[in-house]
Each structure stands twice: as structure tokens, then as C-alpha cells.
Amino acid sequence: MIRFSHVYKSYPNGALALKDVTFRVSKGEFVFLTGHSGAGKSTIMKLLFAEQRPTAGEVRVSGYIANSLKADEVPKLRRRLGVVFQDFRLLEDRTAGENIAFALEVTGARTDTIAARVMRVLTQVGLSAKSRAYPRELSGGEQQRVAIARALVNDPAILVADEPTGNLDERATRGVFQLLRDINAGGTVVVMATHDLDLVRQTNYRTIELREGSVVYDSAVDEADTVGAQ
Amino acid sequence: MRLLTREALLSFRRAPLLSTLSVTTIAFSLFTIGLFGLVAINLREALRGLEERVEIVAFVLRGTPAETITLASQDIAAFPEVQDVNFVTEQQALARARAELVEFKDAYRDLQVNPLPASIEVRMKQGQRDAATVDRVAERLRGFGFVDDVRYGREWVQRLDQLRNVTGLVGLVIGLAFAAVAVVIIGVTIRLTILQRAREISIMRLVGATNWFVRGPFLLEGAIKGFLGGLLSLLLCYAGYLLFHDNGGGPFGGLIFFGPQQMLLILVFGVLLGLGGSLVSVGRHLRHV
Incomplete structure (x- = not known):
């Protein structure tokens, strides 16, 4: 459903937001994106719904290649995504x-x-x-x-949630998170950026951790490696 | 389509002052164009009436034999530019003078000798009444030996012609200046609306609205403003027309107003102004939202 291949993203001011990010999300997955502020979570979100284009590498979302999307294809892509933000909008x-x-x-x-x-x-x-x-x-x-x-x-086939619980108290957080889990159980891919590690630890969903624009941990890959090494 | 209209109309409620400002500016720009247009079409109408009467009068030397004049008249009538030729004898001229110049009735009553010369009046065909053609025919009339003098209202025909052109031009220039101002003001209004609604627009985009869907309401808004401005300007023009029409029994009695086609033209121009202003603004600012 989602594939990032060696994605780089730099902003006009020269800041490098993403460095060689590669991962893939399959049907039915629930994925946490974690990391500190400025680690690149939001940039990945923006690449997902084509608010921004990668500087290098390839971003594929639900059959669309985000790099070369034409202006009239952006709305089509967005209709296949659901996007949720911290500030509700x-x-x-x-x-x-x-x-x-x-x-x-x-x-x-x-x-x-x-x-x-x-x-x-x-x-x-x-x-x-x-x-x-x-x-x-x-x-x-x-x-x-x-x-x-x-x-x-x-x-939508994919629900993209950028810090959806960031503005919520604990009780509301639990409720919203449960709702996202239910949605995922219905077959929708959920990509959720958060720095609420408690939430991440509660479940054993796949977690991709970013630091300074790079993927430093991907539970799907690293645990498979660990299993392979044993 | 319903959504489009609703969103467009909503902006009038959201920014009534700005909307009124744009409508008024368009109205004034079109009003200016319209007023000068009215003057121009009325002048044209007046000129047409005057042109009907354009005639060249060739005064005949006293003592010219009647046959010579008759032959010459036939010649002149055969000119391609000439509609008809009318020979006025000395007696007829006197009778006419007595009838038409009532003020000088006494002066003409006890005359021993008729002071008025006989004349040949030449009326020009329609389309041949411009100054140059009239000039040419007058010159040929002067060529006849028995013709003493040739008179025609060349100068005032020319002057009215110029006046009409100048009026039209001045109106167009001032009107276009106003139109430019209107486009700028509409642009600014739309830009303010866009900034005001930046959040809403970004949300629209987020949920997959196409660019044209986002632009649509703004363009419609501009077009509606243009249309209202055009309508208002027509009302203003009509008010101005009534003002002169009612007061001036004399010279303004025969004033005419725009025909349906001209009114439509003004409305269309208003809509185009509105559309133009919003297109420029939407194109420039929507990208940054």
C-alpha cells in the first residue's frame, strides 16, 4: 500500500528532513511512526498525502507514485486517504x-x-x-x-494520523486510539505518528522510529533480523 | 453546483463591506464608460439627423437662362453621390424667406427688388455625406460658369464628427482606467477572502477537492460581483438619462437610451471584469495556501 524507497527530502532553506528513508507498509497493517519533534515524522506524513514531493527517491501510495503526480491527480490520491491531525482541523x-x-x-x-x-x-x-x-x-x-x-x-484504504492524540487527555487518548485500532481491524491501513511511547508499548504494532531524518529502528525489519540471527 | 453557489454567496455575507466595495467600483467604472457611451450614441443619433439635411446650395448668377439651369440640374442629378437636385427660383426663395424668417417679415414685405438669388439645392445620398465627399461635389458645382457661390455646412459637420469621436475616446480611456482599478480592487477582495479562508481551503484540499472545485466559488463570486456592478451602472446611467430627458424639453428631448444589445454588452463586460479580477488573484494566491 505504501512504499518509500531511498527517500530524501530537503527544504528550500537547506535543512535535510529525510535521509535515505526506505520502508514498506502492506495491507491491513497498523504502523507507528515515532521519534522526537523534528525527526521527520510530519515530513513522511506530508509525503504520504502529497502535500510535499520527495527531493530524491520514490514514494508510492495506494498505486500512485507521489514523485510525478500531476496537479489533477493529487485530489484523487487524497480521496483514497483519510488524514487526521493533532489540531483536528x-x-x-x-x-x-x-x-x-x-x-x-x-x-x-x-x-x-x-x-x-x-x-x-x-x-x-x-x-x-x-x-x-x-x-x-x-x-x-x-x-x-x-x-x-x-x-x-x-x-479510504489508508488512514494517516499525525499525532492524533497529541492534544487529548489520557482518557480521550485511550478512546481515540481504540477507535483507530477498530478501524484498522476493519482492514484499513493506519499510519500513526506519535511520540506517546506508552501508547506504542501497549500494543505490539509495528513501530518505525526516526531520528534526524533517518529510520533508526523498524520493528518489522529488526525483529525479523533478530529472529533470523537466532 | 449547489455547493458552488452556496459557497460563493456565503462570501458576501462574510465580507459585506469588501463585497460592496468591489461591486461599487465595477459599477463606477462601467457607469463612466456607460455615460460617455450614452453621449456618444446620442451624438451619433443627432448627427444622423443633421446628415439627413446635409445639402449643398449653389447660388446662381442673376440672369442665367432657365434652360442652362435645367440642363445643369440634370447633370448634377446624375452625379453618383447626389440623391436629388432642387431648383429654387428667386421668387420661391423670397416666399420661403417670408415664411421661415418671421422675424424679418417686415423687411421682406415692401421690397421693390428681390434681393435673393436663385439657387440649386443638392442633397447627398446616404453614405456620401462625409466631409470629403461633400467637399468634392461642392468643388464640381463651383466649376459651373453660372454658379456664383457654393455653401454647405462642412465645418460643423466635421466638428460634430470630431466631438463624437473625442467623446467616445475619452469615455473609453476613463472607463478603462476605472476598469483597471476595479480589477485590482476585486483582486484584493478575493485575496483577502482567500487569506481569511486559508484554513477552510487547506481542509478542502486535504479531503480531496480539485483545484477547480476550490477556485470555482471565488470565480463565481467575482462574476456575480461583476454582474451586480454592471446592473448598478445601468441603473445609474438610466438615472442620469432620465435627469436630462425630463429636464431638457428642448435640445435633450430626443435623447435615446441603450438598446438591449448595448445593455447586455455592459453586463457582459462587468462579468468579465469580475472574473478577471478573481482569476488573477486566485491564480496568484491559492497556490500559497
């Missing part, structure tokens, strides 16, 4: 339901199907009663659930 002047519907309207979904699809994902994230609530009337955890519902409404 909901529109304040729209209700929870409208925020989700917006993602459908924008992609030209049939008007008569929108209401039902919105209700389906709201139910999935446990907020079917809050459809008419505005973001400011919701707790942080609930807002993040709405954001996740919005990410899910186009039935």
Missing part, C-alpha cells in the same frame, strides 16, 4: 455533521447519499447524537472523533 462554523458532509460534497458525492453516509461514520465513531453540535460544543476527544469520521467517510 474542523471548520468552526459548521456542525459535526456538516464538517463530515463537506468532505463528501467536495468530492462531488451524490447529494441524496450524503446524509446516510455521514450518519454511518458518526455512529462508527460513537457520536451519532452529536451530529448537530458545533466543534466548540464538543470536547477535544469528540472533535478528534469527528475528524476521524470525516477521514473515514470516503472509505
Whole structure:
């Protein structure tokens, strides 16, 4: 589903954000991206949804080669991804339901199907009663659930979550994390950037650790090596 | 499509002041163009009336035999530029003078000798009434031996012609200057809207909206503003027209307003102005959001 091959990314100011990053994510996987701030997690996220292009190397996402995406292919790629951020990115002047519907309207979904699809994902994230609530009337955890519902409404193959629990208290964190696990259990690939190591340790999902732009640990590779060495 | 319209209309509610400003600027730019346009078409109309009456008068020397004049008249009537020729005898000239120049009635009443010469009046064909052609025909009339003098309203025809051209040109120049200002203001408005809505736009992009989908509402917004501006300018022009139309029973009595095609042209121009302003701004600023 996702393949990074020797990816380099440098910014115009000369900073090298990624150095020779190579990894591959298969169908059904849940992957943690960990590392300190500035280690390159967000850059990988941005490469995933084609907000940025690699300086060198190749990024493949859900059948698209991100390097050479044409301007009109970017939206197509993004419709196959769900993206969730630390700061939720909901529109304040729209209700929870409208925020989700917006993602459908924008992609030209049939008007008569929108209401039902919105209700389906709201139910999935446990907020079917809050459809008419505005973001400011919701707790942080609930807002993040709405954001996740919005990410899910186009039935993405991959859900990309950049520090989704970064702004949440412990209880809300557990709830949101469980929701992401449920989504993954339904077959959706989840790539989650976090520096919450407690969360990472709770499960034995695959973990890719970044330091200064390089992959320093990938549980899938390193554990296989360890097993092979034994 | 419904979403597009909704988003475009929403921006009027979000920034009513800026929207009003853009609409007004477009309206003033088109109003200027429109006013000068009105003057120009009315001048053209007036000129057409005047041109109808363009005639060359060749005064005939006293004592010229009638046959000579009749023959010459036939010659002149055969000129390709000439519509018809009318011979006015001395008596007819006097009768006409008495009838038309009422102020001088007394002066003409007790005349012993008729002071008025006979004349040949030549009317030009339509399309041949420009100054150059009139000049040429007048010159040929002077060539007849019995012709004493030739008169025609060349100078004022020329002057009105110039006035019309100048009016049209001045209107176009000032109007285009205003139009440029309108484009800039619309551009700024749209840019402010884009900045104001940067978050929303980035979210739209994130969930997979195409570029045209993002641009659409802004372009529609510009077009609507242009249309409203055009409509407003037409209203202003019509108000100005009524003002003169009502007051001036005399010289302005026959004023005409734009025809449907010209009104449509103004509206289309307004829409284009609005679209142009937003296109420039959207193209330049949307990339950075």
C-alpha cells in the first residue's frame, strides 16, 4: 500500500528532513511512526498525502507514485486517504455533521447519499447524537472523533494520523486510539505518528522510529533480523 | 453546483463591506464608460439627423437662362453621390424667406427688388455625406460658369464628427482606467477572502477537492460581483438619462437610451471584469495556501 524507497527530502532553506528513508507498509497493517519533534515524522506524513514531493527517491501510495503526480491527480490520491491531525482541523462554523458532509460534497458525492453516509461514520465513531453540535460544543476527544469520521467517510484504504492524540487527555487518548485500532481491524491501513511511547508499548504494532531524518529502528525489519540471527 | 453557489454567496455575507466595495467600483467604472457611451450614441443619433439635411446650395448668377439651369440640374442629378437636385427660383426663395424668417417679415414685405438669388439645392445620398465627399461635389458645382457661390455646412459637420469621436475616446480611456482599478480592487477582495479562508481551503484540499472545485466559488463570486456592478451602472446611467430627458424639453428631448444589445454588452463586460479580477488573484494566491 505504501512504499518509500531511498527517500530524501530537503527544504528550500537547506535543512535535510529525510535521509535515505526506505520502508514498506502492506495491507491491513497498523504502523507507528515515532521519534522526537523534528525527526521527520510530519515530513513522511506530508509525503504520504502529497502535500510535499520527495527531493530524491520514490514514494508510492495506494498505486500512485507521489514523485510525478500531476496537479489533477493529487485530489484523487487524497480521496483514497483519510488524514487526521493533532489540531483536528474542523471548520468552526459548521456542525459535526456538516464538517463530515463537506468532505463528501467536495468530492462531488451524490447529494441524496450524503446524509446516510455521514450518519454511518458518526455512529462508527460513537457520536451519532452529536451530529448537530458545533466543534466548540464538543470536547477535544469528540472533535478528534469527528475528524476521524470525516477521514473515514470516503472509505479510504489508508488512514494517516499525525499525532492524533497529541492534544487529548489520557482518557480521550485511550478512546481515540481504540477507535483507530477498530478501524484498522476493519482492514484499513493506519499510519500513526506519535511520540506517546506508552501508547506504542501497549500494543505490539509495528513501530518505525526516526531520528534526524533517518529510520533508526523498524520493528518489522529488526525483529525479523533478530529472529533470523537466532 | 449547489455547493458552488452556496459557497460563493456565503462570501458576501462574510465580507459585506469588501463585497460592496468591489461591486461599487465595477459599477463606477462601467457607469463612466456607460455615460460617455450614452453621449456618444446620442451624438451619433443627432448627427444622423443633421446628415439627413446635409445639402449643398449653389447660388446662381442673376440672369442665367432657365434652360442652362435645367440642363445643369440634370447633370448634377446624375452625379453618383447626389440623391436629388432642387431648383429654387428667386421668387420661391423670397416666399420661403417670408415664411421661415418671421422675424424679418417686415423687411421682406415692401421690397421693390428681390434681393435673393436663385439657387440649386443638392442633397447627398446616404453614405456620401462625409466631409470629403461633400467637399468634392461642392468643388464640381463651383466649376459651373453660372454658379456664383457654393455653401454647405462642412465645418460643423466635421466638428460634430470630431466631438463624437473625442467623446467616445475619452469615455473609453476613463472607463478603462476605472476598469483597471476595479480589477485590482476585486483582486484584493478575493485575496483577502482567500487569506481569511486559508484554513477552510487547506481542509478542502486535504479531503480531496480539485483545484477547480476550490477556485470555482471565488470565480463565481467575482462574476456575480461583476454582474451586480454592471446592473448598478445601468441603473445609474438610466438615472442620469432620465435627469436630462425630463429636464431638457428642448435640445435633450430626443435623447435615446441603450438598446438591449448595448445593455447586455455592459453586463457582459462587468462579468468579465469580475472574473478577471478573481482569476488573477486566485491564480496568484491559492497556490500559497
